[in-house]
Amino acid sequence: VPFALRRFDIYRKVPKDLTQPTYTGAIISVCCCLFILFLFLSELTGFITTEVVNELYVDDPDKDSGGKIDVSLNISLPNLHCELVGLDIQDEMGRHEVGHIDNSMKIPLNNGAGCRFEGQFSINKVPGNFHVSTHSATAQPQNPDMTHVIHKLSFGDTLQVSRGHCRWCGQWWACRGRVTQSLASHDYILKIVPTVYEDKSGKQRYSYQYTVANKEYVAYSHTGRIIPAIWFRYDLSPITVKYTERRQPLYRFITTICAIIGGTFTVAGILDSCIFTASEAWKKIQLGKMH
Numbered sequence: 375v376p377f378a379l380r381r382f383d384i385y386r387k388v389p390k391d392l393t394q395p396t397y398t399g400a401i402i403s404v405c406c407c408l409f410i411l412f413l414f415l416s417e418l419t420g421f422i423t424t425e426v427v428n429e430l431y432v433d434d435p436d437k438d439s440g441g442k443i444d445v446s447l448n449i450s451l452p453n454l455h456c457e458l459v460g461l462d463i464q465d466e467m468g469r470h471e472v473g474h475i476d477n478s479m480k481i482p483l484n485n486g487a488g489c490r491f492e493g494q495f496s497i498n499k500v501p502g503n504f505h506v507s508t509h510s511a512t513a514q515p516q517n518p519d520m521t522h523v524i525h526k527l528s529f530g531d532t533l534q535v536s537r538g539h540c541r542w543c544g545q546w547w548a549c550r551g552r553v554t555q556s557l558a559s560h561d562y563i564l565k566i567v568p569t570v571y572e573d574k575s576g577k578q579r580y581s582y583q584y585t586v587a588n589k590e591y592v593a594y595s596h597t598g599r600i601i602p603a604i605w606f607r608y609d610l611s612p613i614t615v616k617y618t619e620r621r622q623p624l625y626r627f628i629t630t631i632c633a634i635i636g637g638t639f640t641v642a643g644i645l646d647s648c649i650f651t652a653s654e655a656w657k658k659i660q661l662g663k664m665h
Contacts, residue, residue: 398653399646406642413634421627424574425620434499435570435614436530436580442496443566443582448526449506449604452488453519456480459489460510465502473510499610507603517557520602527606529566529582558590559602566608570616583615584608 451459459480464470478493491506508518567583593600 396646396650398649402642402646402649406638410635410638413638414631417627417630417634421622425622427618427620429616429618430613431616432612433614435568435578435616439499439580441499443499443529444494444496444531445504446494446526446528447504447506447606448490448492448524450483450488450490450523450525451506451519451521452484452523453521454489454508455486456482456489458508458511458515458518459491459506460508461491461493461495461504461506462509463495463497463502463504465498466500467498467502469498469502474504497608501607501609503605503607505603505605508601509603514601518602520558520560520604522560522604529584530569531579531581557602558592559600559605561589561591561605561607563587563589564606564608565611567611568614570614572616572618574619574621 447461460473461478462470462472463474474493474495477495478491481490481492482488483490495504497504506522508514563586565585567585569581569583570578571581572578592602
C-alpha cells in the first residue's frame with residue numbers, strides 16, 4: 375500500500391549524487407530569492423494597506439437629518455466692532471433670519487476695534503445664503519470695513535480618516551484667506567456635495583465637501599451705495615460621493631504569492647537550463663578544436 379501511494383507523487387526526487395551544482399546556478403538562485411523577497415514584501419504592503427475607492431450616485435444619503443445641514447463658521451473682522459457684526463440666514467423655503475444668535479459667540483479683537491465671530495447653525499437642504507453683515511445693528515455705520523479672515527467654514531461632521539481621503543470632509547476646500555478691499559461686498563459661491571464614508575466594518579458617516587468661487591464688488595442702488603456684506607451663497611449638488619474602505623481578500627493575497635514563487639522559480643529554472651546547456655555546448659566545441 376505505501377508503494378502504491380508513492381506512485382501518485384508528482385514531485386519525484388532526484389538523488390543528490392546525480393545533481394551538479396554550478397556557479398551560474400548559485401548566482402541565479404540568490405537573485406531569484408532576492409526577487410521573490412522583494413515581490414513578497416510589495417504584495418504584503420498592498421495587503422496590509424486599506425484601499426479607498428469612490429463612487430458617484432444620485433440620492434440624499436443622510437435621510438435622518440430632517441432636511442438640515444449643520445454649519446460651522448469662524449471668521450474675524452479686524453476693523454468692525456462686535457456690536458455691529460451679525461449673521462443673517464435666508465433660503466428658498468422662505469426662511470429669513472436677521473441677527474442669528476443661537477450657538478454663536480463674538481470675541482473682541484484689537485482692543486475692541488475688531489471682532490471674531492464663531493457660530494454653529496443649521497441650514498435647509500435648499501439653495502440659499504447666509505451672510506455676515508451689519509444688517510442687525512441698531513444703527514448702521516456709514517462705511518463698514520468688511521476686511522476679514524475666514525478661519526473655518528465646514529458643513530456637516532468633520533471626518534478624520536486614513537490615507538488622506540476625506541481627511542477634512544465638511545471643509546474639503548480650505549475656505550481661508552485675507553481680503554483687503556474694505557468697502558466692497560464679498561461673495562463666496564459654494565457648491566455643496568453630499569459625502570458618505572464607509573469604513574471596513576460597514577459603518578457609514580455623513581459629511582459634505584464643497585467647492586467655492588468668490589468675487590468682490592461695490593454695489594449701488596438708486597439711493598446710493600449698498601451696505602457691504604460677506605455673502606456665502608450655496609447650492610446642493612444632486613450627486614453624492616461615496617468613499618469605501620476595502621482590503622484585499624486573503625485568498626487573493628495567497629494566490630498572488632503562489633504565482634510569484636512558482637513563476638519566478640520556473641523562469642529562473644529555464645534561464646539556468648539555457649545557460650548550462652549553452653556552456654556545455656561551448657565546452658564541447660572547445661574540446662573539438664583541441665583535437
